Amino acid sequence: MAKALVFIDNPGQALKKSSLELLTIARTLGDAAVAFNGGLSDDVAAALAAHGARTIYRPSASDLDDYLVGPKAAFLAAAATASGAAVILTENSAEGKEIAARLGIRLGAGVITDVVAVDPDGTAHKSVLAGSYTTTAKATTPVSVLTVKANSIAPEPSATGTAPETVTLELPADATAAAARITARNEKPASGRPELTEARIVVAGGRGVDGNFGPLEELADALGAAIGASRAATDAGWIGHDAQIGQTGKTVSPQLYISAGISGAIQQKAGMQTAKVIVAVNKDAESPVFEIADFGIVGDLFKVLPQATEEIKKHRG
């Protein structure tokens, strides 16, 4: 049985859904092992066991979080070698991709990013050119590194959960030598809404919002949705840059994408392409967004959205 190694970075008290997804994918490829950085709580250890982790590798050093990716890549390379894994899976975040990038060079392994599905033979499926093409790609090297997008698979516990063995790996002495170091960290206030890249529903606003995201936020909260924005809206300073969807922001693939006051220029349409269902509200009947909307409303978002919010509340009663 080939081995698949999942990198889990500092999850805190509970594993993220995306980590459980990675473990679920890993089990389809072979025996699952985990390279784990950070403090391992009992709950997290139990979740790793329940999702089929056979071995948990941990670094000898505890200060990896003081650095950016270099030392983490060194640790992951050591875990890859120790486990003999043929496939290494990381999350598709900026940091996940960077660690994968450096790891690829260290191991001489092909790296494929933005993966949404993996076949048993290691073939990866992804979208390119902002969602306008779907491609398959495969590493031509014995070992491959894949960064997998959130919401790619439903996480499932393993039928045969066993207590994993834990292995501590010595880091090479030079692992932290020429590394960028984090000298200060400022926590941002939490919005209480789901994370944009992982949300099942996204409510996104553009120029037509004209500075007032209030009605979008109320609708998002009624639906349990995340808030997104076009570049025009974030550049105008109406909402934080964290909310930006698209080329320089986040890629989203929700079940439902509600676009309000977004005209639907090519790049904006690209950002919505992979949503299952698209709803568009815009005053201008000529907006290109209506070419791709499953349900389009030509109307004033400041009237339509609050009415929808009220109706949902009634519906839930």
Next chain:
Amino acid sequence: MKIIVLVKHVPDAQFDRHITGEAHTVDRSESILSELDEYALEAALQLTEARGGEAAGNKVIALSMGPAAAVNAVKKSLQIGATEGVHLSDDALAGSDAAATSLALAAAIRYLGADAPVDLILTGMASTDGETSLVPAQLAERLGLPQVTFAASLELDAGKLTARRDGDTHADTIEAPLPAVVSVTDQINDPRYPNFKGIMAAKKKTITTLSLADIGVDAAQVGKSGSWTAVGTAEPRPPRTAGTIITDEGDAGIQLVEFLAAQKLL
């Protein structure tokens, strides 16, 4: 100081883009300087201008790897203000993945640092065509340098850099020794446009064309043979079609909820 800025000639994202040929590569006609690289170039110009600019011996070298037309990305960079341009071009480079691209660029950067060391390598946050974000980190690994990606601010001082990086849940302050590889986001500055003076001055600036032989790289190490990944299939996503479009007559919000309920999305 000596800064190298990586610039890429990419298909304009404001139009439909296509994948062509047996190797499933991106159609590069109608290409421009990648918009995201303009932020890296601006950052380099601001850093050198604060230190006396070209007159004080500071260099901003725009380096592009790509086919013949990619020289246009270098020219545009010179018009914006880079002091010299380098175009790494070789037929054997076609079809290079991130690993092969970073190998060729690392060799080109070593070549350019042979006479005087390079202090900083700046890149955009991603290419607008490949969108993998892998190359800056792979370059750092190959050159044995620290890397800071997605920098939203950047300051240099006495052999080290300080950058700010905005994450979803926190913002970090990061320090790294120089030389380093830094990729910058579109939040770092407002790139300048080339003006008439810049366009005229660019005509007198040097563009060096490098081949693989010049930088000591073997053709087998790059292109399709040097890549560690291969694309199997590429299919255009079936175009989405318009569904129901209604004009609000006072009850569109209610109709919207009925639609969501019918789709089982509530």
